[in-house]
Amino acid sequence: MSPAPDTDEYEATVGSERESVDAGTVESLAVTGERCAVDVTPATDEFRLALAGDNNSVRVRGSDETVVLDCTGDRNSLALGEEMALQRERDEGEANSISRERFETEREPDLVRTTRDEAYASLGWFGVDLVSYQTSVERDHCRYCGHDAERVIERREEKVLSVFGLQFTLGTVASSDECSFCREPADTGVNLSDRERREIYR
Numbered sequence: 517m518s519p520a521p522d523t524d525e526y527e528a529t530v531g532s533e534r535e536s537v538d539a540g541t542v543e544s545l546a547v548t549g550e551r552c553a554v555d556v557t558p559a560t561d562e563f564r565l566a567l568a569g570d571n572n573s574v575r576v577r578g579s580d581e582t583v584v585l586d587c588t589g590d591r592n593s594l595a596l597g598e599e600m601a602l603q604r605e606r607d608e609g610e611a612n613s614i615s616r617e618r619f620e621t622e623r624e625p626d627l628v629r630t631t632r633d634e635a636y637a638s639l640g641w642f643g644v645d646l647v648s649y650q651t652s653v654e655r656d657h658c659r660y661c662g663h664d665a666e667r668v669i670e671r672r673e674e675k676v677l678s679v680f681g682l683q684f685t686l687g688t689v690a691s692s693d694e695c696s697f698c699r700e701p702a703d704t705g706v707n708l709s710d711r712e713r714r715e716i717y718r
């Protein structure tokens with residue numbers, strides 16, 4: 517019998533029986549339990565996975581990472597993201613199987629964070645405002661960064677006049693393509709912050 521991997525070397529361990537476990541986003545995982553359904557997302561390009569238990573079903577929800585596999589268990593089924601690489605460090609188990617899956621939600625984060633309706637809904641009853649929003653466009657080429665992309669959205673700024681809560685679009689001030697290659701980090705808004713504006717005019 518092979519020595520079990522030292523679970524202290526792994527960030528997370530699933531050692532239970534007949535459980536469904538989401539191990540979260542981790543750099544390494546050891547599965548020592550039996551008959552568990554385990555979901556995990558790699559937090560690093562070289563994700564280490566130990567399969568020491570038996571009859572488990574493990575899904576690694578990655579995109580282009582490498583799985584470094586230490587397998588001593590039997591009859592486990594392992595599902596990897598379609599384009600992930602597999603490196604077998606040790607392969608001593610029996611009747612284990614590996615399949616490929618496409619994890620759509622992980623691969624295509626939604627680019628649209630503020631829709632037109634949401635932007636207009638935030639306007640007051642009177643005044644002229646500049647609203648910023650994002651909208652999907654039918655293009656497979658991003659005119660902002662030049663990449664071919666599966667999804668391209670347009671970022672638009674419009675000048676809007678509000679009178680008694682009725683809104684009239686006076687015109688498009690600016691528009692710009694955005695795709696997954698040049699997308700803004702999710703924690704920055706579409707607009708400049710007040711602090712940023714003050715620094716410009718100082």
Ligand SMILES: [Zn+2]
Nearest residue numbers: 658661695698
């Ligand atoms: Zn782009």
